[in-house]
Amino acid sequence: MDEKDTSRLEAFSDGVFAVAITLLILNVTFKYTDPHGVQLLDTEIWSKGIVSQWPQLFAFVTSFFTIGVMWLNHHRLFKLIRRTDTVLLILNILLLMVIVFIPVPTSLLAEYLNFPQYHVAALIYCGAFLLMTIFYNFLWRYAAYKGRLLGHNVNQLAVAGINRQYLAGPLVYLVAFGLAGINTLICVIFCFVLAIFFAIPGHELKTILLRRSPSTPEIGVGISDKWHEQ
Amino acid sequence: MDEKDTSRLEAFSDGVFAVAITLLILNVTFKYTDPHGVQLLDTEIWSKGIVSQWPQLFAFVTSFFTIGVMWLNHHRLFKLIRRTDTVLLILNILLLMVIVFIPVPTSLLAEYLNFPQYHVAALIYCGAFLLMTIFYNFLWRYAAYKGRLLGHNVNQLAVAGINRQYLAGPLVYLVAFGLAGINTLICVIFCFVLAIFFAIPGHELKTILLRRSPSTPEIGVGISDKWHEQ
Amino acid sequence: MDEKDTSRLEAFSDGVFAVAITLLILNVTFKYTDPHGVQLLDTEIWSKGIVSQWPQLFAFVTSFFTIGVMWLNHHRLFKLIRRTDTVLLILNILLLMVIVFIPVPTSLLAEYLNFPQYHVAALIYCGAFLLMTIFYNFLWRYAAYKGRLLGHNVNQLAVAGINRQYLAGPLVYLVAFGLAGINTLICVIFCFVLAIFFAIPGHELKTILLRRSPSTPEIGVGISDKWHEQ
Amino acid sequence: MDEKDTSRLEAFSDGVFAVAITLLILNVTFKYTDPHGVQLLDTEIWSKGIVSQWPQLFAFVTSFFTIGVMWLNHHRLFKLIRRTDTVLLILNILLLMVIVFIPVPTSLLAEYLNFPQYHVAALIYCGAFLLMTIFYNFLWRYAAYKGRLLGHNVNQLAVAGINRQYLAGPLVYLVAFGLAGINTLICVIFCFVLAIFFAIPGHELKTILLRRSPSTPEIGVGISDKWHEQ
Numbered sequence: 001m002d003e004k005d006t007s008r009l010e011a012f013s014d015g016v017f018a019v020a021i022t023l024l025i026l027n028v029t030f031k032y033t034d035p036h037g038v039q040l041l042d043t044e045i046w047s048k049g050i051v052s053q054w055p056q057l058f059a060f061v062t063s064f065f066t067i068g069v070m071w072l073n074h075h076r077l078f079k080l081i082r083r084t085d086t087v088l089l090i091l092n093i094l095l096l097m098v099i100v101f102i103p104v105p106t107s108l109l110a111e112y113l114n115f116p117q118y119h120v121a122a123l124i125y126c127g128a129f130l131l132m133t134i135f136y137n138f139l140w141r142y143a144a145y146k147g148r149l150l151g152h153n154v155n156q157l158a159v160a161g162i163n164r165q166y167l168a169g170p171l172v173y174l175v176a177f178g179l180a181g182i183n184t185l186i187c188v189i190f191c192f193v194l195a196i197f198f199a200i201p202g203h204e205l206k207t208i209l210l211r212r213s214p215s216t217p218e219i220g221v222g223i224s225d226k227w228h229e230q
Numbered sequence: 231m232d233e234k235d236t237s238r239l240e241a242f243s244d245g246v247f248a249v250a251i252t253l254l255i256l257n258v259t260f261k262y263t264d265p266h267g268v269q270l271l272d273t274e275i276w277s278k279g280i281v282s283q284w285p286q287l288f289a290f291v292t293s294f295f296t297i298g299v300m301w302l303n304h305h306r307l308f309k310l311i312r313r314t315d316t317v318l319l320i321l322n323i324l325l326l327m328v329i330v331f332i333p334v335p336t337s338l339l340a341e342y343l344n345f346p347q348y349h350v351a352a353l354i355y356c357g358a359f360l361l362m363t364i365f366y367n368f369l370w371r372y373a374a375y376k377g378r379l380l381g382h383n384v385n386q387l388a389v390a391g392i393n394r395q396y397l398a399g400p401l402v403y404l405v406a407f408g409l410a411g412i413n414t415l416i417c418v419i420f421c422f423v424l425a426i427f428f429a430i431p432g433h434e435l436k437t438i439l440l441r442r443s444p445s446t447p448e449i450g451v452g453i454s455d456k457w458h459e460q
Numbered sequence: 461m462d463e464k465d466t467s468r469l470e471a472f473s474d475g476v477f478a479v480a481i482t483l484l485i486l487n488v489t490f491k492y493t494d495p496h497g498v499q500l501l502d503t504e505i506w507s508k509g510i511v512s513q514w515p516q517l518f519a520f521v522t523s524f525f526t527i528g529v530m531w532l533n534h535h536r537l538f539k540l541i542r543r544t545d546t547v548l549l550i551l552n553i554l555l556l557m558v559i560v561f562i563p564v565p566t567s568l569l570a571e572y573l574n575f576p577q578y579h580v581a582a583l584i585y586c587g588a589f590l591l592m593t594i595f596y597n598f599l600w601r602y603a604a605y606k607g608r609l610l611g612h613n614v615n616q617l618a619v620a621g622i623n624r625q626y627l628a629g630p631l632v633y634l635v636a637f638g639l640a641g642i643n644t645l646i647c648v649i650f651c652f653v654l655a656i657f658f659a660i661p662g663h664e665l666k667t668i669l670l671r672r673s674p675s676t677p678e679i680g681v682g683i684s685d686k687w688h689e690q
Numbered sequence: 691m692d693e694k695d696t697s698r699l700e701a702f703s704d705g706v707f708a709v710a711i712t713l714l715i716l717n718v719t720f721k722y723t724d725p726h727g728v729q730l731l732d733t734e735i736w737s738k739g740i741v742s743q744w745p746q747l748f749a750f751v752t753s754f755f756t757i758g759v760m761w762l763n764h765h766r767l768f769k770l771i772r773r774t775d776t777v778l779l780i781l782n783i784l785l786l787m788v789i790v791f792i793p794v795p796t797s798l799l800a801e802y803l804n805f806p807q808y809h810v811a812a813l814i815y816c817g818a819f820l821l822m823t824i825f826y827n828f829l830w831r832y833a834a835y836k837g838r839l840l841g842h843n844v845n846q847l848a849v850a851g852i853n854r855q856y857l858a859g860p861l862v863y864l865v866a867f868g869l870a871g872i873n874t875l876i877c878v879i880f881c882f883v884l885a886i887f888f889a890i891p892g893h894e895l896k897t898i899l900l901r902r903s904p905s906t907p908e909i910g911v912g913i914s915d916k917w918h919e920q
Contacts, residue, residue, distance in 0.1 A: 015248025018705025032801040045810040068783035093298035120275040245478025323528035350505040475708025553758035580735040
């Protein structure tokens, strides 16, 4: 009656997230030759081959962590969304398109992290994340509108928590957008902090995910039948 | 008695679709150097590094959306197909081969989107999609012939809806093929529209997928036992 | 009591097969410039950009079909293998290593398909497939030895069918190895035929997979309980 | 009551492991031209095109086997870990980040395997594995602390076995780190041996995984209900 109809959607999305997050590593290379193609000496590898690549590594870590957290959010949404329709499937494809796109601005950003007076690469990087939060809002608000595709007994506190957190999403990335105009490095550090913000669920959602205190009677009823199916 | 025997086929197909759709991004790069290898200035990045790459982005979006919708169709078919045999498995491998091939004509198309008087790249691009719809027809018609591999109580309206939509598939891509001979850009826009056409299921199928009106007694009986298993 | 313990092994293997089979496409490129870097004219694209790449396409199709069929065989084995142990997991990792390696000899082969008097590339290509069948034998024979990791009521006819087909595996690829010394093209065509050979299960296995004749009382008993779990 | 809440976490992790392990092959290429771009003759392919690439192949095999065994360990941990919380999900993302990073030091190592008097590449390679074992310890010890996220009736012998083996993890990779300072080749061979060490579970864990002796009454009770769910 309230059966889960989203398993293959989740499997496909997991696959796309997993490939996209792993392709980020293709932007990271350690150098083993100098600009003239001569192989680096043992004493040069660390400084010229590895430390010099810190912008690539820093951009990789920030984007990897952000996509990872976005997978986490996808995971959370589809604990609440229990049915699909054509519009939801299309909105999910569009969201995945933005996720798959992330390695491209990440690669550009890495080239300009050494130039703090340059701003365009960081603006595009933040712009991609801003777009991502907007598509997350489309997906969630379409599914949650009047509980359209949610479970019948879904936890309303969790829904309200996501509503609030996702409303804040585009706004905080607009701040990152502004920071990109000031200093590229500060902007990327801020993006990293934002990923942590989205990793932490709202209070009610947190209660569901942690499930460590057995004494949560106010949400126990609506949720219990869902947990048994997963 | 009518158990689902296609779960690992679907898992493997989901994986191939997910990797193929993500590899499309490898064709998209933002430039950070001019043709002489000098790094672009902050004022040049937007126009010379990003806007100039619009053909890659446009080809990426069209192919991503098309493969995404084709995954959606695979998903729909295997809600009805419930058993496998060797021929079906081979037809599925051949279909996946065409899906995996899509990034190659996409990459070629991107190189020629700036040359509206050139037609061959667009013809090959449409030809790949035409081949894809033909293989979808092979897969579906083999499985649906006399209900060979479908569930015993499968919804006949859904089957008829797919029959009609898939018959139209090669025909509409033949039209795209013709448009490629006239104007590359119009042809690619038409391909995008076709993806939306295949995203929307036929009337009966739509009723199944949306499942928003509880009062659909004419299909309720045959379908009900299937939903409970998924 | 005879529960299935291989689901995550299968999920991981499906993932590796899916990525490896899709990476084959990275060896296929259509050309859009001539050797001097000048973009090809519309009249040149078909002959100089696409038809000239037939070795890449032919090698891609052969390897894709072979890996696809090998996935099929993995699928079949793990319908019979129902438990894992450390040795099986390690043998499976070694088998996957050979699968992942296939794109490398495929790429080399594509470079030498135009040189029928050259044999080494084809020898290495067949050698990789030979190695693959040997590892399949290791995996299967370890699991099937005295029914070690098979289900308790496993169909003995299916086991015997795989035993025979897998014994033939290395032998027929040795023939391919010999053909590589005569003519590269004939050898690759033979590899394609071999993939079809491995796609078709032995008589008893075929009966299981097709399951189209409800009157198969001789295998019905041992198999029935397994089908209901999947 | 003690239901499994980690299925989608495992699916995503399987995907990332599968893609990362497969991307290792991108570092392996057989040569078909000499340094001047002239295609190799049939007599030269074996020695100049393939045998000369042994460092790439050796680094590939070592890293593939290590990542494969690390997947195996992830698999084992999540047979015991049955619930997730935000911290665990973040620790898992960080662990996956290190896994995805492995191809980069592998590629660097391959360039320096021919230079036994060079040590930095091997130090970085071992350093990446050291980091990996440290993150495995973080993940496991967070989940296992006071049985926080483990099943209620989890086998305490298995937990103790992992505790001991994982404590040894960073220590043995520190030894590899030291060997890197002596001889690169010996160090990589030692890394291969370490992968075998981590492939073999501790005594108690081994009993669980093999499950070949039906007479294991001391662990039978706590484990039985878990096996039936998988």
